[in-house]
Every structure is written in structure tokens, then in C-alpha cells.
Amino acid sequence: MSTAIVVGAGIGGVTAAVALQRRGWQVTVLERAPELGEVGAGISVWPSAVAVLEELGVKGVEKAAALSKPAGMRKPTGRWVVEAADLGVELPVMIHRAQLHDLITDQFGPGITVRTGYTVTKLTQDETGVTINDDLRAELVVAADGIRSVIRRALYPEYEGPKYSGYTAYRGIADVPIDDGGGETWGRGQRLGFARLIDGRIYWYATANQPAGQGGDHATVCKGFGDWHDPIPAILAGTPPEAVLQNDIYDLAVPLVPFVQGRVVLLGDAAHAMTPNLGRGACSAIEDAGALARHLAEPGSLGTALAAYDRDRRPATTKLVKRSRGVGRAGQVENRVVIAIRDGLFAFGGKLVSLRRRK
Numbered sequence: 185m186s187t188a189i190v191v192g193a194g195i196g197g198v199t200a201a202v203a204l205q206r207r208g209w210q211v212t213v214l215e216r217a218p219e220l221g222e223v224g225a226g227i228s229v230w231p232s233a234v235a236v237l238e239e240l241g242v243k244g245v246e247k248a249a250a251l252s253k254p255a256g257m258r259k260p261t262g263r264w265v266v267e268a269a270d271l272g273v274e275l276p277v278m279i280h281r282a283q284l285h286d287l288i289t290d291q292f293g294p295g296i297t298v299r300t301g302y303t304v305t306k307l308t309q310d311e312t313g314v315t316i317n318d319d320l321r322a323e324l325v326v327a328a329d330g331i332r333s334v335i336r337r338a339l340y341p342e343y344e345g346p347k348y349s350g351y352t353a354y355r356g357i358a359d360v361p362i363d364d365g366g367g368e369t370w371g372r373g374q375r376l377g378f379a380r381l382i383d384g385r386i387y388w389y390a391t392a393n394q395p396a397g398q399g400g401d402h403a404t405v406c407k408g409f410g411d412w413h414d415p416i417p418a419i420l421a422g423t424p425p426e427a428v429l430q431n432d433i434y435d436l437a438v439p440l441v442p443f444v445q446g447r448v449v450l451l452g453d454a455a456h457a458m459t460p461n462l463g464r465g466a467c468s469a470i471e472d473a474g475a476l477a478r479h480l481a482e483p484g485s486l487g488t489a490l491a492a493y494d495r496d497r498r499p500a501t502t503k504l505v506k507r508s509r510g511v512g513r514a515g516q517v518e519n520r521v522v523i524a525i526r527d528g529l530f531a532f533g534g535k536l537v538s539l540r541r542r543k
């Protein structure tokens with residue numbers, strides 16, 4: 185039986201483990217955290233990632249709930265810029281990260297061994313396999329160890345690494361009875377979005393321009409967004425302050441080339457961390473995992489399969505990293521004239537798409 189080590193048990197790593205297991209691989213998952221799990225926030229899962237999860241037998245990632253109220257983009261006053269219904273766009277499933285992680289790990293069978301509290305610090309490879317920490321060995325290593333990947337640093341010593349976007353992000357979950365379709369509100373150098381999770385709670389996220397490392401908390405968010413349109417004040421008031429997450433936003437702005445070095449393949453944020461503006465980072469990791477297992481199942485050598493994975497996933501994710509950074513740049517603008525032009529262009533674009541759809 186072919187053997188693989190997956191380094192990192194984030195959404196990318198656990199999906200890769202399930203995908204490889206289904207293709208008959210014996211998988212060891214190494215995770216430095218003492219327990220498997222995910223942070224307390226929501227996540228958007230777009231149809232392409234839902235399709236991969238369904239193919240892997242992951243149940244419970246239901247289709248997006250039908251909205252009774254409009255969703256889309258607003259100004260802080262509440263005035264609509266674009267309504268999603270006009271665009272006819274498919275909406276993602278919104279789910280709690282921990283719930284998604286559990287649904288995936290529920291598929292772990294006897295083909296998967298998990299070692300938590302295990303930090304990978306070293307890796308060497310030869311023609312027959314890869315050795316981790318002079319301790320474990322497998323034919324294939326999947327590096328799913330996130331944006332600060334140790335494996336990427338070891339294999340690409342010249343690569344410059346994550347780049348700061350110029351803004352930080354806050355996330356929280358509120359259990360409040362609101363009747364609103366949600367969406368995003370774009371202000372001046374700051375944005376706030378919210379959506380209903382499939383468990384009924386409200387997940388919100390917000391961004392603000394600031395230097396890396398400045399920090400911030402629930403009080404900072406209330407100060408910055410507390411006077412925005414309804415129901416934002418109620419959502420913030422209904423959020424447990426101690427559960428608010430704050431993360432400075434980085435991405436791998438310079439594309440990593442290639443995603444494969446010998447018998448080691450990079451996946452998810454380790455390969456192509458993107459800003460969260462499109463809500464596609466974890467979805468891309470899920471799609472990477474599906475693609476990797478599919479290529480490994482094709483006839484041919486390991487090298488051929490990994491090269492096919494690289495050809496398949498690198499162009500698509502490189503585009504997403506760039507698009508996501510661009511959306512962030514537009515969303516974080518502070519100049520009032522540029523904001524007026526931006527919002528006007530969005531509104532005009534929305535009307536054009538809507539007209540075309542009606543025709």
C-alpha cells in the first residue's frame with residue numbers, strides 16, 4: 185500500500201488525508217497542535233469546493249439557504265450599491281469552521297493515523313521516500329502546514345514568504361435574531377460583512393487599515409463600526425467580546441513555482457495563501473486535495489501525477505491570489521473621490537449585469 189504523510193491538520197490537510205485514504209493510501213497526519221480542530225469563526229464554502237467534499241463522502245455541507253431578504257453590497261448608511269439577486273450569482277454555503285472540520289474528520293477511517301502535538305522541523309528526501317524529523321518515512325509528503333509553512337521554507341530558501349496586505353481582519357459569531365440577507369458594507373478603509381451560518385447563527389468579519397502587529401479587539405470593532413447601518417450594531421452587541429478573532433492579513437503575493445519538489449507536494453495556504461476577500465482560501469485547499477488524489481489515481485509514476493497536480497492547481501490559484509489582493513485594495517481605499525468612483529462603478533456594473541440577465 186502506498187504511504188503518505190500529511191503535515192498540518194487544517195482544512196487542507198484533513199481533506200487531503202480523506203481524499204488519499206479513499207484512493208487506497210495509508211496516511212499519517214502530523215499536527216503540532218495538541219488537538220485537532222479549527223478556530224471559532226464561519227467560513228464560506230463555494231459550490232466547487234462543496235462538490236469536492238460531496239465526492240469525498242463528506243455529508244452535511246448543505247446547499248446555501250434561500251434568502252428571504254436582499255443580500256449584496258451596501259454603504260455604511262445602509263444604501264444599497266449592488267444587490268446579489270440582480271447579479272444572479274451563486275451564493276456559498278456558510279458554515280462554522282469547527283463544524284466543517286468535524287464533518288471532514290468524521291470520514292477518517294483505519295487508513296488514517298493522526299499524531300497531534302507533533303511538530304515537523306526537518307525533512308530529507310531520496311529516490312524512494314521522504315523522512316520527517318529523522319523519525320517517520322513515507323513515499324509522499326503533503327505539506328499542508330499553512331501560510332508560515334516550515335516545509336516551504338526548507339524547500340524554497342530563496343522564496344521571500346508572506347507579504348502584509350496593509351489591513352487587519354476581525355471575526356466573530358453572534359447568536360442574534362436578525363432578519364437580513366447580509367452581504368458586505370464597504371466604507372472608508374474598512375469593510376464589514378455578515379451572513380447566516382447553516383446552524384442559524386450570524387458570522388461577521390470586518391477589516392481595517394493599520395500597521396501589522398497593532399492588534400485590536402471587540403471594543404475596537406464597536407468603535408469603528410458601531411454606528412453603521414442596522415443590523416450591524418445589534419450583531420456586534422450580540423457577540424461575546426472574548427471570542428472575537430483578530431488576524432493581520434498576509435498572502436503569498438509572489439507566486440510560488442512550482443508546488444512540487446520531488447516527493448513533496450504543497451497544498452492550501454502553504455502553496456498559495458491568499459487574502460480572504462473572495463472567501464476562497466480554504467475552498468482552494470479543498471480543491472487542491474481533490475485534484476491531488478485524482479491525479480495520483482491516474483496511471484503513471486508519482487512524478488507524473490505530481491506534475492499534473494502542479495499544472496492543474498497552480499494557474500487557477502495564482503489567479504485567485506491576484507484577484508483577491510485586487511479586491512482588498514479596492515475595498516480598503518480611503519480617498520473619498522476614489523470611493524465615490526468605486527461605488528459608482530459597482531452600481532453601474534450591477535445594473536448592466538442585471539439588464540443583461542433580464543434580456
Ligand SMILES: Cc1cc2nc3c(=O)[nH]c(=O)nc-3n(C[C@H](O)[C@H](O)[C@H](O)COP(=O)(O)OP(=O)(O)OC[C@H]3O[C@@H](n4cnc5c(N)ncnc54)[C@H](O)[C@@H]3O)c2cc1C
Pocket residue numbers: 191192193194195196197214215216217226227228229302303304305328329330331333334353354355389431451452453454457458459460462463464465466467468469
Ligand atoms: C479572516 C479570514 C477569513 C477567511 N475566510 C475564508 C472563507 O470564508 N472561505 C475560505 O475558503 N477561506 C477563508 N479564509 C482562508 C482560509 O482560512 C485558509 O485558506 C485555510 O484555512 C488554509 O487551510 P490550510 O489547511 O492550508 O492551512 P491552515 O489552516 O493554516 O492549517 C495548517 C495546519 O498546519 C499546522 N502546522 C503548521 N506548522 C506545522 C509543523 N511544523 N508541524 C506540524 N503541524 C504544523 C498548523 O497547526 C495548522 O493546523 C479566511 C482567512 C482569514 C484569515
